[in-house]
Amino acid sequence: MTRINVLFHSVTGHTFKLAEAIAEGVTGLAGCAAVLKQIPELPGIGPVTMAALGDRKGDFAHLPEATTDDMLDCDGFALGTAVYWGNMSYATKYFLDTTANLYRLAAPDQPAQPNPGMFGKPVTVFTGGGNGLASEPAILSVWTALSFFGVTIVTVGARLPEVTDPKRHGGGNTLGAGTFSRTPGTRPSADERAIARVQGRALAEAARAWKERRRD
Numbered sequence: 001m002t003r004i005n006v007l008f009h010s011v012t013g014h015t016f017k018l019a020e021a022i023a024e025g026v027t028g029l030a031g032c033a034a035v036l037k038q039i040p041e042l043p044g045i046g047p048v049t050m051a052a053l054g055d056r057k058g059d060f061a062h063l064p065e066a067t068t069d070d071m072l073d074c075d076g077f078a079l080g081t082a083v084y085w086g087n088m089s090y091a092t093k094y095f096l097d098t099t100a101n102l103y104r105l106a107a108p109d110q111p112a113q114p115n116p117g118m119f120g121k122p123v124t125v126f127t128g129g130g131n132g133l134a135s136e137p138a139i140l141s142v143w144t145a146l147s148f149f150g151v152t153i154v155t156v157g158a159r160l161p162e163v164t165d166p167k168r169h170g171g172g173n174t175l176g177a178g179t180f181s182r183t184p185g186t187r188p189s190a191d192e193r194a195i196a197r198v199q200g201r202a203l204a205e206a207a208r209a210w211k212e213r214r215r216d
């Protein structure tokens, strides 16, 4: 079984709903399983943000909290973040800044090296935005952090009309799925969920192939 972890930070639930669609895309591929986990909230900042935006964490309170081991103990992972000022959210940044366990010291006098188990591991990134401003740099900020681990980034690409047709533009772009929570209608929209499902499937295909290559 190819195991994919779908890790996300969400306050008002939109990134969570996209995470569900990513997981649907993963489990649509034979032999692939998805596990959803939420990136832990930060006690100081979280409540302030939740009060300002409207806390919907109850919608996914049943999901376990992610640890950085969840990036290691899988064949691939998706990471979803709420967009804050064109960047990853505070909790996602904190989460990624606590990945010391994915590094190891070869010797005390040598620089730390990423765990070889991360090399080439397929990963993909998606976002939940409000008005949709600057969701791409938010994805890039996560890509930059993950690049230190030597992972393989899986993109959405320009393969879908939901992405390429200007009349259908919403959340989601060539880099990754997204949604704009401050626009009318139910969000994520059907198009935004479709993009996320394709992204999840693309991740699962890459992870399944990566796992088989490692067994050879």
Ligand SMILES: Cc1cc2nc3c(=O)[nH]c(=O)nc-3n(C[C@H](O)[C@H](O)[C@H](O)COP(=O)(O)O)c2cc1C
Binding pocket: 009, 010, 011, 012, 013, 014, 015, 016, 049, 053, 081, 082, 083, 084, 085, 086, 087, 128, 129, 130, 131, 132, 133, 134, 135, 181
């Ligand atoms: C401090 C702050 C900054 C934000 N910056 C952006 C932004 O740059 N672009 C954007 O589209 N939305 C921005 N938003 C809105 C959030 O992305 C939006 O609330 C989104 O729904 C968060 O995802 P969630 O529903 O999964 O919590 C910001 C919200 C806060 C609190």
